[in-house]
Amino acid sequence: MSFMIKEKSHREEPHIINEERKLASSTSALGILREKLVENLGIQRIDSFLFHYGYEMGVHDAKEAKKTDKTIEELIIEGPKLHMKSGHIQGFEHKCQVEYDGDQLKSVTGKGTWIGSYEAYEHKKRLGIADTPVCYTLLGYSSGFMSTIFERELIARELTCTGAGHAECRWVIRLKEEWEQDAHEDIYNQHSSPIVQELEYTYDQLFDQTNLVTKLSTFQNLLTKEIVDGSDLQTLTNRAYEIIKRPLIIDDLKLDPLSFAGISEERIKVIDAESKQKLPGHVVKNRKRYAVPFRKKIMELDGYLRCIVPVMVENEIYGYCSLLIKEQKEQQTKEEFLFLEHFANAVALILLNEKTRFDSYERMKGNFFEQVLENKSSTSELLNKAKYIGFNLNKPFYIAVVEYVNDVDSIEEEFAFNEHIMEATFQFFNKERLAVLSTLRETNVILYLPDLTERQIENVLNKYLQHLSEEFPQTYVKIGLSQNGEGIVEIKDRYHEATIALRLAIKKAIVSYETLGIVGLLLNTRHLDEFHVMAKKELKEIYQLKEEKRAELLKTLYYFLENGGNLERTKDDLALSMSGLRHRIQRLEELLDRDLRKPSEAHSLFLLLKALVVLEELALT
Incomplete structure (x- = not known):
């Protein structure tokens, strides 16, 4: 059976004429x-x-x-x-x-x-x-x-x-x-x-945001191109300024300018000086010892607002990027920070590239220096290799051995701290424009310092010591310096001299081998083992004591002899009471059966004690 339904159309005329219709809405x-x-x-x-x-x-x-x-x-x-x-x-x-x-x-x-x-x-x-x-x-x-x-x-x-x-x-x-x-x-x-203005406002906001995103994208592309092209910080700063038309500054950790654009050098000095006074003290300290002080900051300066962000490289602060504006609008400031953060990231990439190249070159030099110290290759081969890194090892030189002591809780922390010490060393000598060789042995930095006079070497090492003290304020540092050497064949002997001077750097942070006089000459012989045997024989009664008591009496004896028998200075060095010191001196004279104030007795004993210090059997610091 089949059938067909015909479609019918129906038209209903409106019931409401010339009246407003009502719409029902829930x-x-x-x-x-x-x-x-x-x-x-x-x-x-x-x-x-x-x-x-x-x-x-x-x-x-x-x-x-x-x-x-x-x-x-x-x-x-x-x-x-x-x-x-x-x-x-x-x-x-x-x-x-x-x-x-x-x-x-x-x-x-x-x-x-x-x-x-x-x-x-x-x-x-x-x-x-x-x-x-x-x-x-x-x-x-x-x-x-x-x-x-x-x-x-x-x-x-x-x-x-x-x-x-x-x-x-x-x-x-x-x-x-x-x-x-x-x-x-x-x-x-x-x-x-009215509502139409609300919609216009929303459109304007979207339009502004679109423009901002487009401008940021163009800015980012420009920065990326400069990085790929191998531009330096000043070129990057100049190109960034062309886009955002705001004065830009890149500062190091101490707020000293590295590059800037859109502002005069004289004005930069005034702004940085004012900024140093307003920033918290820990902001400009060592990047490795302090947490990041802020992610972004606005400082009100004379005639300017300074928007500032840190430059982070491998989770450490390497400096600061700033942008200067004269008017203060919250929305505008937010946009300025967007550009500034992009700029800081580009700066970080350039610094990372420079750091990688610089560290690689310095470590290559360090590996070469280690070969020289260990004398693994022939002299002619080492001299040829030295030429490739710009060194003439036949020139006059000094060897310095730097020892540092810092409390660390783990092997990982110790390794990281050693890396930081070496990096600070690289940066110091690079800033001083001095070509040196450096390598790390345990907790000692070994330095090869060519082409320096006696006065220059003293000045350089004092500045280097101050630099390390500022970078690592909780670290004790001392330096032993060799005599002036000449030629590659003397490097190993000068290293030995610097090591002896370092061991005897007890009251002074820097000790030169030359200041040791006859003592240095005697201790630099190849018969230190004989000094050791002689010391144990002469100090036999003290060596028979328990380790803690033995160390206490040997330390007392050393300072007493070094101070020429002066009880007051010895008391201060040992932080003892006068009665306690007198008791120890009396005990020493009984054990040694000697008059410690007699010059001949004192000199021989003092030489033996210095030998023990060089042999690292007597620790005084």
């Missing part, structure tokens, strides 16, 4: 609209949007109501009734007081409560409890309705709101100028722009 639909507005405009801007939406509804209803012959008093109460009929509220309480000065409206004060606000309910349901009242549409409706009735601008303000967790939605409405007189002009300004 509160849920309006709640969804509110949620989507928050997603697209943001919670900060929906108040104005919804206020004007309600305002236009209130204006429309008021115009319709004014077509009737109702009085002002009747129209005032008509507004909340129409509002309730729309379903926006379920009930209301309303009081209004109106004052006239003759025929002129003087004051309007309306107060009331909205019962069952759909707006508060939907906001809580979809967006949660708000921080402030949220009945924006109701406020707009009341403001638009009353403004149209009185033909004067009235603004409603919500005092409490169930959408913000309060017990009820209470409101008050007044003339715009009355709010302004009470310093509440923000109530009007917040809702003063």
Whole structure:
């Protein structure tokens, strides 16, 4: 069986002619609209949007109501009734007081409560409890309705709101100028722009953001190209300044400029001097010993705002990038920091590249120096290799041995600390423009220092010692210096001299082998083992004591003999009381059966004790 259904068309003529149609809409639909507005405009801007939406509804209803012959008093109460009929509220309480000065409206004060606000309910349901009242549409409706009735601008303000967790939605409405007189002009300004302006504002914001992203992308591409092309810091700074048109500065850890653009050198000195006074003391200290002081910072200087960010290389601070502006706008400052952080990252990459190349070259030199010290290759081969790294090992030179002591808790920390010491050493001699060879042996840095006079070597080592003290303030450092040598064949002997001088650097941070005189010559013989045997024989009675007591008496004996028998200085060196020191000296003379104040006895014993120090059997520091 088959059949066919014919399609029929039907046309229904509209029942409402020349009247406005009414659309039914659930509160849920309006709640969804509110949620989507928050997603697209943001919670900060929906108040104005919804206020004007309600305002236009209130204006429309008021115009319709004014077509009737109702009085002002009747129209005032008509507004909340129409509002309730729309379903926006379920009930209301309303009081209004109106004052006239003759025929002129003087004051309007309306107060009331909205019962069952759909707006508060939907906001809580979809967006949660708000921080402030949220009945924006109701406020707009009341403001638009009353403004149209009185033909004067009235603004409603919500005092409490169930959408913000309060017990009820209470409101008050007044003339715009009355709010302004009470310093509440923000109530009007917040809702003063129409919806189209809100949309224009949103568009402008998106347009500005698009421009910013485009400009940032161009800026980043330019910086990347400069890095790939191998540009130095000054070239990078110049190119960055061409884009952002703001003075830029790259400073080292001590806020001394490395490069700058868009500002004079004289002005830089003034700005950096002022900045050093305003920054916390730990900011300019050693990057390895202190945590990052800040991720970004704004300093108010004379005539400038200085936006500053640290330059991070391998999780350590290597300097600071700054951008200078004259005007202070929060949004503008945020954008400046975006450019500045991109710039700082590019600077970090250049510094990392430079650091990698520099460290690789220095370590290659260090490996070569280690071969020289160990004498693993022939002299001619070593001299040839030296030429490739720009050294002539047949020139006069000094050898310095640097010892440092620092408390570390693990092997990993010790390794990292050794790396930092070597890096600080590389940087110091590079800054001083001195070509040296350096290598690390346990906790000693060995330095080959060519082409320096006696006065120059003393000055250089004092500055180097000060540099290490500033970089590592908790570290004890001392230096032993050899005699002046000449030629590669003398390097090993000069190293031995520097080691002896280092061992005898007890009261002074820097000791030269030449200052040891005959003692140095005697201890530099190849018969140190014989000194050891002789010391054990001469000091036999002390060596038979327990280790702790033996070390205590040997240390006392050393300082007593070094001070020429002066009890006062010896007491200070040992941090002992005078009675305690006298007791020890008496005990020593009994054990050794010698008069320690007799020069001949004292000199021989002192030489033996120095031999023990060189042999590292007697520790005095």
